[in-house]
Amino acid sequence: MQLKSDIIYLVPHTHYDAIWAFNKEDYFYINTEIILKTAVELAKETNYKFTIEQTFLLEYVENNYPTLFSEIKDLIKKDKMEIAGGQYLLSDTMVPHGEVLIREIAEGKKYVRDKFGKDVLVGWGADEFGFNAQWPQILKGCGYRFFAFRRGADARKPSEFLWQGLDDSQVLCHWMPLGYRAGLDLTKLHESYSTLKQYAATGNILMPSGSGVTRPQPETSEVVKEWNEKNGQIAKIVVSTPSEFFNALEKASPKLRVRKGEMYSGRLSEVFPDSTSSRTWIKQGAKMYENALLTLERWNAIGKLIGCPDFSEQLAKYWRNILFIAMHDALPGTGIDEVYDEIKEMFASADDTILKSVRSCLTSLAERVKIEGGMIVFNSLPWEVYDWVECSLEFTEGQIRGVRGLRSGVENFEIDVLQYSQHADNSIKKITLGFMAKVPALGFRTFEIIAGDRIEATTITRDTSFSTANFDVEVDPETGIVHVQQEGKDFLVGNELRLEEELGDLYYHKDTLGLMKSESGKGVKYGAFKAESYEVKKGRLRNVIKFKSKYYALRWPYRLTEKFKPMIFRHNFIDVEKEIVIYPDIDRIDFLTRVDDRHPHSRIRVQFDVPIKSGQYWCGTQFGAIRRKADLYYKKDAKGWKEKPSGVFPSFEWVDCSDGSQSISLLHLGTPSHEVRDGKLYLTLSRSIVLLSADGVMGPCIPTPNANETGLQTFKYSVLPHIKSWKEAETYRRGAEVNMPLAAMQLKAGNSSDGTLESPHSFLEIKPRNILLSTLKSGTDGKTVIVRFFETEGRKTVARLRFARQIKKVNQLDMLENELDQGTNIGRENLELEVAPFKIITLKIQF
Numbered sequence: 001m002q003l004k005s006d007i008i009y010l011v012p013h014t015h016y017d018a019i020w021a022f023n024k025e026d027y028f029y030i031n032t033e034i035i036l037k038t039a040v041e042l043a044k045e046t047n048y049k050f051t052i053e054q055t056f057l058l059e060y061v062e063n064n065y066p067t068l069f070s071e072i073k074d075l076i077k078k079d080k081m082e083i084a085g086g087q088y089l090l091s092d093t094m095v096p097h098g099e100v101l102i103r104e105i106a107e108g109k110k111y112v113r114d115k116f117g118k119d120v121l122v123g124w125g126a127d128e129f130g131f132n133a134q135w136p137q138i139l140k141g142c143g144y145r146f147f148a149f150r151r152g153a154d155a156r157k158p159s160e161f162l163w164q165g166l167d168d169s170q171v172l173c174h175w176m177p178l179g180y181r182a183g184l185d186l187t188k189l190h191e192s193y194s195t196l197k198q199y200a201a202t203g204n205i206l207m208p209s210g211s212g213v214t215r216p217q218p219e220t221s222e223v224v225k226e227w228n229e230k231n232g233q234i235a236k237i238v239v240s241t242p243s244e245f246f247n248a249l250e251k252a253s254p255k256l257r258v259r260k261g262e263m264y265s266g267r268l269s270e271v272f273p274d275s276t277s278s279r280t281w282i283k284q285g286a287k288m289y290e291n292a293l294l295t296l297e298r299w300n301a302i303g304k305l306i307g308c309p310d311f312s313e314q315l316a317k318y319w320r321n322i323l324f325i326a327m328h329d330a331l332p333g334t335g336i337d338e339v340y341d342e343i344k345e346m347f348a349s350a351d352d353t354i355l356k357s358v359r360s361c362l363t364s365l366a367e368r369v370k371i372e373g374g375m376i377v378f379n380s381l382p383w384e385v386y387d388w389v390e391c392s393l394e395f396t397e398g399q400i401r402g403v404r405g406l407r408s409g410v411e412n413f414e415i416d417v418l419q420y421s422q423h424a425d426n427s428i429k430k431i432t433l434g435f436m437a438k439v440p441a442l443g444f445r446t447f448e449i450i451a452g453d454r455i456e457a458t459t460i461t462r463d464t465s466f467s468t469a470n471f472d473v474e475v476d477p478e479t480g481i482v483h484v485q486q487e488g489k490d491f492l493v494g495n496e497l498r499l500e501e502e503l504g505d506l507y508y509h510k511d512t513l514g515l516m517k518s519e520s521g522k523g524v525k526y527g528a529f530k531a532e533s534y535e536v537k538k539g540r541l542r543n544v545i546k547f548k549s550k551y552y553a554l555r556w557p558y559r560l561t562e563k564f565k566p567m568i569f570r571h572n573f574i575d576v577e578k579e580i581v582i583y584p585d586i587d588r589i590d591f592l593t594r595v596d597d598r599h600p601h602s603r604i605r606v607q608f609d610v611p612i613k614s615g616q617y618w619c620g621t622q623f624g625a626i627r628r629k630a631d632l633y634y635k636k637d638a639k640g641w642k643e644k645p646s647g648v649f650p651s652f653e654w655v656d657c658s659d660g661s662q663s664i665s666l667l668h669l670g671t672p673s674h675e676v677r678d679g680k681l682y683l684t685l686s687r688s689i690v691l692l693s694a695d696g697v698m699g700p701c702i703p704t705p706n707a708n709e710t711g712l713q714t715f716k717y718s719v720l721p722h723i724k725s726w727k728e729a730e731t732y733r734r735g736a737e738v739n740m741p742l743a744a745m746q747l748k749a750g751n752s753s754d755g756t757l758e759s760p761h762s763f764l765e766i767k768p769r770n771i772l773l774s775t776l777k778s779g780t781d782g783k784t785v786i787v788r789f790f791e792t793e794g795r796k797t798v799a800r801l802r803f804a805r806q807i808k809k810v811n812q813l814d815m816l817e818n819e820l821d822q823g824t825n826i827g828r829e830n831l832e833l834e835v836a837p838f839k840i841i842t843l844k845i846q847f
Helices: 024-047 055-064 065-075 100-116 135-141 186-199 220-229 240-250 273-277 282-307 312-325 337-347 354-366 731-739
Strands: 007-013 051-052 080-082 122-125 145-151 159-166 170-175 204-212 235-239 257-260 375-381 385-394 403-410 411-413 416-422 429-440 442-452 459-463 463-468 473-474 482-486 489-501 516-519 528-540 541-555 570-583 587-599 602-609 614-623 624-628 648-650 654-658 663-668 673-677 678-685 711-722 743-746 764-767 773-777 786-791 797-812 824-835 839-846
Touching: 007 024, 007 186, 007 220, 007 240, 007 602, 024 051, 024 055, 024 065, 024 080, 024 273, 055 065, 055 100, 065 159, 065 273, 080 839, 100 135, 100 282, 100 312, 100 773, 122 240, 135 145, 135 159, 135 170, 135 463, 135 839, 145 240, 145 403, 159 614, 186 204, 186 235, 186 482, 204 240, 204 282, 220 459, 273 541, 282 312, 282 337, 282 678, 282 711, 282 773, 312 354, 312 528, 354 743, 375 385, 375 429, 385 743, 403 429, 403 648, 403 678, 411 429, 411 839, 429 442, 473 786, 489 570, 489 587, 489 663, 516 528, 528 570, 587 602, 602 711, 614 711, 614 731, 654 673, 654 731, 663 678, 663 731, 678 711, 711 731, 731 773, 786 797, 786 824, 824 839
Parallel strands: 007 051, 007 204, 007 235, 051 080, 122 145, 145 170, 159 257
Antiparallel strands: 159 170, 375 442, 375 743, 385 429, 403 411, 403 442, 416 429, 459 528, 463 473, 473 482, 482 489, 489 516, 489 602, 528 541, 541 570, 570 587, 587 711, 602 678, 614 624, 614 654, 648 673, 654 663, 663 711, 673 678, 764 797, 773 786, 786 839, 797 824, 797 839
16 A cells, blocks of 8 residues: 655745844845745746735835736735735734734734735744744634744644643644745755654645745746655655645644643744843833823723714824834844834834824813813723822912812822922922822823912932831942831842843843842952932832942952952943832832943843742733743753753733742833842843844844943833732732823813813723723724723633723624624623633624
8 A cells, every 4th residue: 555645835935024134125125126026927937836924015015016016916816825924014922012913913914805805814923033822812813723933832743733822722833843944945855854754743744945035946846846756755845835734734633732831932943032132222112102002092992982083093103103113123123223213213203293192182081071270190091090190280470389289079189299490479380299199990080289378399318218008118328229128027129230241142142251240249349339329309108219329340449348448439331320219108119220331241130139939930921921930041951952041031011929928029111021040030121232143143243333222221110019929919900000100181270161071080990800901992983992801810700891881782803803793782881791711802892
């Protein structure tokens, strides 16, 4: 009996980088004039087929090469060309907000459907630096049936498997053992086949034949013909597309293994964890942009329902911007310097673009509120928030001479005066107030000013001892390091800066020396951080500790320093300013750290001693939470790994370390790169990089002087000490509150004599605590809203949504907003829905 031969699915393709080692215009030219034109001619004249990844490139072709676009369209119709992946751009999946990942797919798939009448069923992860644990659910929710990818797998065999997401969604996957270049060298097909055969679950072998900016090979059809004549009885090659391979694989019905968790291992392929701290300004700017965009989208949806101006046109533009920023070589910061000028301009102009739109949207809502003067505070989160907020107020001459406090309803609120200026008659011209506001879920609250005859400004002290709601805090005036205790027991020591050697590149941290100097004095004996000043702005509602220091590469004496105090400091390369904010009413401690770094080859991290005994910790990920191992730096069984484990990972908004009785949550704004090792949590603030690739392996050795990260940089992060688990402490909520804080603005006198909205007011409240909102957006018809939420603790929950108006009808949607049911008539303001662990739910609400 003759054995059935294997089928090798040779898939010609190109991996498209919108930006990387060339600029955007170069990549447009190479991919259209050289690659796509050649591929089209080969597909027209031979049995050649070709796969395209991203619609960003196709959109460019449509607008600039109409004849070429028409030919591509015809070949797609004839199944000679295929779009796999089909995202607007291949996004980094580990750092952006989960909503950005969905929109990247939605934007691309809509384009493919509108222009080519096709649905994209194969996800194509050619070059993303790993994949988050919810990626299977995102793929399935966006209509994909299959997924082929290159990076992050932690097991070699078999190369085909079922990947299960946190919610138990499964997608049929193929990991590319030889990457996307398996069949690129047509003279080594035997060697590639032999390797791929070892890993394959069936006789169906996927052999991608392409690379980044690599020309199609005209001899492909002839090479395949010769192979089949010589080797066809053992393995037949067909020039193919990804969907042909997956359809054959599915038809073979193999019993496949199930793998769980994120695909972020360096065992078999590189995922470049240190790129999460390359060009930190991009991560910070992207987080700012995401937060502003999602804030605008929520309030615009609410505003449209009550007749406010529509910001949909601006939202579409801002979404295009963030989809470009999130691209897998843009957000990681791994490209040449010049390609980031466009992104830098988006961030630099944010105050006049996206942030201005947010202010305008909130102003239009405020104009519909019943109040005379005072201020209004908006809460963009779907739970009641009690937190610090600041507001600047302006007054005409003689209008007000002092402020005693604020009133909202029957409640009075204390204030701290942060700064003020006066008219000639000593009345207040402008004043900035800070206070602790309690604001209803996704709603607002108005505050009336209680006038007085004087201004009580904050006082300046040199106190070092403070208290939060449940903890005592001691600040070292010589280092700015904080010591947190509870009932005399040490709980946390942290906010210590570490200057470390950096000899790596945009992909990897490397060093020979390690620690150069820490603020506590460890490291090379010659250098030292020297305190310059320490003061406390003491208010009634918070204490702001301001600490300044400088790092000198040389001090003298540098021996016997415990006996002889250093007298001379030379070669100042780093200036440090720390602000530590401690609130008596809440346990969160906020940090604002400014670093003016002029030191070459430096990595700057901030260290916290944390309680951890289990060797594991938790952190936020897209649409959920994930547990990771600590101390991977010391992993001993990593022989043969493509990428030695470093213990560095990205997190989404928070990290939590616990020993069962003591816990510390670190909350951050756009500084995702961290490591947990030896009972310490390190947050990477910046890395000084001068080369794209230091060894020429991951890319060309192109100098990147702009990635040197010298100059003044500002970092914001917070710690939340607690005695409960991260779930009970609602760490994920606290992280969201730091990233999407309360927003206040002044209401002018006579603001809304005919306003219809009463204060306080909530437009949407979601309970219980573990149900988080991803987005609230206006439906395409303008009469409905789309709400997407998810469960984040890993437990089955009944979600309860309360809207400010009666719901007529609810439809459940997939992530692309296609209806999954006929809808349910409600007739009330409340909605209840059972949600499975880590499940993402999308609803269309008609009022």
